[in-house]
Amino acid sequence: MPKYYEFKVCGYYLYYTASCVIEAMHVHASDRKLTEAGSAKFFVMNNGDTTVERQGQLSDREVRKIREFIKKHYKETL
Numbered sequence: 001m002p003k004y005y006e007f008k009v010c011g012y013y014l015y016y017t018a019s020c021v022i023e024a025m026h027v028h029a030s031d032r033k034l035t036e037a038g039s040a041k042f043f044v045m046n047n048g049d050t051t052v053e054r055q056g057q058l059s060d061r062e063v064r065k066i067r068e069f070i071k072k073h074y075k076e077t078l
Contacts (some may be wrong), residue, residue, distance in 0.1 A: 009066055010029075010058070010062040010065045011062070013029070013030050014028070014029055014066070015028050024043055025043070025077070026041055027044060027050070028042075029041075029042070029058060029066050039054075040066070041054040042066070042067065044074055048070065048072075048074040
């Protein structure tokens with residue numbers, strides 16, 4: 001079950017999927033409709049570093065800020 005943050009980071013809601021059978025832990029950054037269309041997807045490694053699977057409509061600056069947020073808070077989602 002994804003974990004949602006009730007607040008926005010760079011104007012996007014973040015939701016984490018930590019125990020997906022098919023994929024490693026990942027985070028979606030989505031608009032207020034929480035749809036995948038235009039959303040970004042980040043895979044999260046054990047140390048909190050991320051790789052960008054899909055940038056969606058996010059700018060490079062937004063991606064950088066969200067990656068910093070994930071790195072700082074990833075342990076809360078384990």
